[in-house]
Amino acid sequence: MNPATIVTADHLKVPDATLYYEVRGQGPLVVLVGAPMHAAHFAPLADLLADDHTVLTTDPRGVNRSSLDEPGRDSTPRMRADDLSRLLTHLGAGPAAVFGSSGGAVTALALAVAHPEQVRTVIAHEPPLNRLLDDPEERDAAVEDIIATYVSGDVAGAWAKFMINANLPMPDFEEPAGGPAEAPAEPDPQQVADERFWFLHEMRATTRWEPDIDALRAGPGSVVVGIGEESAGQLCDHASTALAAALGTKPTYFPGGHIAFADDPDGFASRLREVLRENEVPREN
Numbered sequence: 091m092n093p094a095t096i097v098t099a100d101h102l103k104v105p106d107a108t109l110y111y112e113v114r115g116q117g118p119l120v121v122l123v124g125a126p127m128h129a130a131h132f133a134p135l136a137d138l139l140a141d142d143h144t145v146l147t148t149d150p151r152g153v154n155r156s157s158l159d160e161p162g163r164d165s166t167p168r169m170r171a172d173d174l175s176r177l178l179t180h181l182g183a184g185p186a187a188v189f190g191s192s193g194g195a196v197t198a199l200a201l202a203v204a205h206p207e208q209v210r211t212v213i214a215h216e217p218p219l220n221r222l223l224d225d226p227e228e229r230d231a232a233v234e235d236i237i238a239t240y241v242s243g244d245v246a247g248a249w250a251k252f253m254i255n256a257n258l259p260m261p262d263f264e265e266p267a268g269g270p271a272e273a274p275a276e277p278d279p280q281q282v283a284d285e286r287f288w289f290l291h292e293m294r295a296t297t298r299w300e301p302d303i304d305a306l307r308a309g310p311g312s313v314v315v316g317i318g319e320e321s322a323g324q325l326c327d328h329a330s331t332a333l334a335a336a337l338g339t340k341p342t343y344f345p346g347g348h349i350a351f352a353d354d355p356d357g358f359a360s361r362l363r364e365v366l367r368e369n370e371v372p373r374e375n
Contacts, residue, residue, distance in 0.1 A: 115140025
């Protein structure tokens with residue numbers, strides 16, 4: 091992190107929610123958005139980009155520091171897109187380059203459909219779009235099974251099913267070398283709440299969202315579909331490849347895997363800057 095980077099944090103009241111957001115840097119505007127990941131996960135990447143960009147990050151509604159008026163209400167991509175639209179209007183900013191990863195990529199695509207005038211470029215990195223896969227009904231059923239497993243109280247089982255469905259590698263847990271095993275740390279209450287919100291109120295609507303391909307192709311901004319170089323064969327690889335084909339484009343590859351922006355922000359920032367430069371000028375319609 092550049093010690094000179096100044097981060098301005100604030101909240102914005104929107105219908106049914108209060109959004110937490112951060113702004114840092116100076117230059118062309120880029121928005122970094124996730125779901126269920128929030129602003130803290132993007133902070134290292136945002137600090138790097140802030141050297142030559144104004145960077146907006148936010149916690150999605152219902153997650154971390156963005157609260158809901160009705161905590162049990164679902165979060166849909168359209169709701170989150172409207173939230174981003176209101177943030178951009180509140181800041182007097184835009185049109186923006188919007189980088190979204192995973193569920194945040196779905197949010198970014200929904201913003202381009204619902205509010206195209208506020209989007210200069212969308213970089214949709216590995217959106218989990220069941221509707222673009224060859225077996226959408228089976229994928230929807232898998233999501234329902236994951237949610238039911240979580241509701242039953244089997245949190246570890248729900249995560250295992252999630253990883254299997256997405257064809258993501260299971261994390262390695264090293265056994266302690268000799269001596270008694272340490273007692274597990276108490277889970278962070280906010281992380282537990284965010285996890286619960288993802289399973290119960292965010293996952294279903296995110297994975298079932300169907301992109302309006304005609305609207306995305308006709309919009310004033312460019313749509314870049316990003317895939318991690320280490321994501322071959324995963325659900326989001328297949329969905330992203332299908333999205334690029336539907337748009338009549340080719341995928342753009344980024345270093346690393348599904349969450350490389352958090353795992354290797356330095357390497358990811360370099361590639362993201364290249365992609366942003368390549369898409370500075372809006373395409374001709």
